[in-house]
Amino acid sequence: MAGISGPTRLTGFSGQLDTDSLVKKLMDTERVPLNTLQKKKQLTLWQREDYRSMNTSLLTLRKAMNELRFENKFETVKSTSSNTAVLDVVSSGANPGVSSVKITQLANSASVISEKVNKLPTEKLNINGSFTIEGADPAKSVEITITADSTIDSVLKDINGASAKTGVKANFDRASGVLYLNSITTGAGSKVKVTDANGTFANIFGANTTLTSEGKDAAYSVNGTNITATSNSVNINGVQVTLRSLGEASIGAVVDRSAAVDKIKDFVKQYNELVDKFSEATTAKKNRGYQPLTTEEKENMTESQITLWEKKARQGDLYNDSLLKDTLFTMRSALNMPLEGITNPPDPKSQLRMLSQIGVNVMNDFRENGKLEIDEKKLEEAINTRFDEVKLLFTKSSDTPSDTPENMKKRKSELGFADRLYETISAQLTKFTKKIGSGSIEALDESVLGKQLKDYNTRETDLERKLVDIENRYYKKFTAMEKALQKLNSQGSWISSQLGG
Incomplete structure (x- = not known):
């Protein structure tokens, strides 16, 4: 009972009663409601901590989706030099086309x-x-x-x-x-x-x-135009280069689309990890034989025993959780909805509208809980032959407002899969915040679990005060009993001495 203490007590007047031991046994029974409340509080703290872990996984997936929401994330321009001994490319910029460079003097x-x-x-x-x-x-x-x-x-x-x-x-x-x-x-x-x-x-x-x-100064020409610079590190048509020696070189550009494949793979990886984590949390049943330990129980156990016990005690704290199940359901729905609202497609009959058309499929085994798998050959073929359509599949925007249920559904179908899933995850993250708050796991905020912990703390304080009062009454009664026994002992001794005399 932290923060609440009783008066200093003197016991053992009669020498016949172990008052402290008797009161302790009685108080063990009286503490049962408090112990039960504290266990519920600990379960709530564990649950909040596990929700935070799920929340982190959602944030990680949303970050992966953010990498697929914008067209410029799908390809990178890599600039190259035809003669690195003369001119070396340091970093690429926008597609510069081809720049012919002639260096006649280096800066020194x-x-x-x-x-x-x-x-x-x-x-x-x-x-x-x-x-x-x-x-x-x-x-x-x-x-x-x-x-x-x-x-x-x-x-x-x-x-x-x-x-x-x-x-x-x-x-x-x-x-x-x-x-x-x-x-x-x-x-x-x-x-x-x-x-x-x-x-x-x-x-x-x-x-x-x-x-x-x-x-x-450095002296060089770009496509016939003479230029001077105080440094050998210069920017030529958006490309940062280092002038190395006198001579001629050209700067070209190669479009690299492998980034799109890598980002799609990362999205699938993060999605599957989240599905595993959420599915495991919602299907792991509560182990009723294990409850959170009281302070007294921990005193009789080693650290390793406590760790193993608490691992089993917190198992299943998100079993059949509606928030996690709803998150999985809404994400699956977003991925299974065809892309609509495409205007002037190259070929209306073959326009890409589903992820399965680029090799991203839902696993057939129901035990995989709707995880995705990639047909890499099909994905790379789509990237190489229908690149603009693949970009649109992920990045398409929608002007439909989210003001009615019908418009919300229409807007979702018109959004590319990256934006669609990004908005879905953001909405679920808002629900997580309402459930668990955004502070520490013990924060007494206005979230659902924050209010619940606040209520537990209030009830815990009330019970602790009551237990102090009950314990004081027990000691008062046993002290009176000890004094009565002491008096009887004294009277018995006097009578015995009188009869003996």
């Missing part, structure tokens, strides 16, 4: 390269002085100070420490003993300049080092 960064330095990177330079590093913006130049204790490593650290300002980074190749100063950006706007008024830089890195360098 500004770069100053020193003469060979005959010192180790950690060896002291033993000179004093300074030089200035400048990038594209002269106003952001930085002076590098050299002392006798400076080393090649410390000079690099100073240059790179200011690179965010100057836009110039330094690297030192230990093998060749050469310093590289490079602009962070590429293109004609990039620049590296070393101002060496006192000859400090020349003293360290060589007097013949060229101290100024400018970058170059």
